[in-house]
Amino acid sequence: xxxxxxxxxSRGIGAATAIECAKRGLGVILTYNENQAAAESVIExxxxxxxxxxxxxxxxxxxxxxxxxxxxxxxxLQSKWQRDDFDCLVNNAGYGAFKPxxxxxxxxxxxxxxxxxxxPFFLTQSLLPLMADNGDIVxxxxxxxxxxxxxxxxxxxxxxxxxxxxxxxxKELGARRIRANAVxxxxxxxxxxxxxxxxxxxxxxxxxxxxxxxxxxxVGSVIASLLADENRWINGQSIEVAGGYMI
Numbered sequence: 388x389x390x391x392x393x394x395x396x397s398r399g400i401g402a403a404t405a406i407e408c409a410k411r412g413l414g415v416i417l418t419y420n421e422n423q424a425a426a427e428s429v430i431e432x433x434x435x436x437x438x439x440x441x442x443x444x445x446x447x448x449x450x451x452x453x454x455x456x457x458x459x460x461x462x463x464l465q466s467k468w469q470r471d472d473f474d475c476l477v478n479n480a481g482y483g484a485f486k487p488x489x490x491x492x493x494x495x496x497x498x499x500x501x502x503x504x505x506x507p508f509f510l511t512q513s514l515l516p517l518m519a520d521n522g523d524i525v526x527x528x529x530x531x532x533x534x535x536x537x538x539x540x541x542x543x544x545x546x547x548x549x550x551x552x553x554x555x556x557x558k559e560l561g562a563r564r565i566r567a568n569a570v571x572x573x574x575x576x577x578x579x580x581x582x583x584x585x586x587x588x589x590x591x592x593x594x595x596x597x598x599x600x601x602x603x604x605x606v607g608s609v610i611a612s613l614l615a616d617e618n619r620w621i622n623g624q625s626i627e628v629a630g631g632y633m634i
Contacts, residue, residue, distance in 0.1 A: 390413065390415075390464065390470065391415055392475070394507075396429060397422050397428075398577070399603050400479060400603045405440065410611075412438075413475070413611075414438075415439070418442070418444065420445065420480070423442070439467065441467055443459050449501075450505060453510050457516075478510065479527040481502055495541065503548075507552070515560075518565065522566075525567075526552070526553045527569070528553075528570065529542070529572060553625065566621070568625070570613070570625075575601040575605070595629065595630045596634055605630075
């Protein structure tokens with residue numbers, strides 16, 4: 388059984404990805420920051436469908452905790468699956484903040500930086516000793532790296548950095564036959580940045596060729612498919628999953 392670690396797996400795209408991965412027979416380790424109950428709800432859904440999963444607490448903004456998190460992963464792998472390594476990592480955890488450039492504080496900037504770029508970089512680095520060869524990394528970025536949307540400049544900038552980092556991961560980890568790809572969601576019905584009201588959703592749907600906003604499962608199924616052997620020759624790519632947003 389292949390095993391995947393999904394950060395921010397208690398809600399939204401992360402939860403959908405966890406469920407889709409479990410449907411495909413992967414063992415799932417999902418992380419949560421504060422909402423343990425939501426994480427346990429995802430675990431329950433996976434278990435009821437005869438999948439295997441567990442949840443671990445992780446604050447992706449706190450890189451000083453990554454060593455202890457790696458130790459927790461090692462213990463979980465041995466106790467749940469009798470393995471010493473895992474196969475796939477999905478760097479998904481994140482949050483949104485909407486402010487024009489002139490209103491962004493340094494604290495706003497650094498908070499987004501820590502979660503969306505610094506965190507994925509050093510978490511991946513920390514977990515690489517436990518990652519099996521022939522593994523997979525998927526970094527969740529954003530369509531805002533392609534289409535400028537007022538009010539999300541720092542968020543989009545760091546997601547853009549994560550896109551670049553994805554290519555470097557693919558290049559540098561290729562000797563271990565570890566693939567790295569990015570998935571770039573468009574407008575998705577989640578609670579990121581406070582969620583969507585009816586007016587905002589209608590505007591976004593009108594800017595999307597397929598005439599609606601996306602659902603978390605639309606993205607989760609793509610991420611899960613990228614971890615499958617059928618897509619073993621896709622590497623170093625950024626795949627937009629947005630229903631034709633602003634084309």
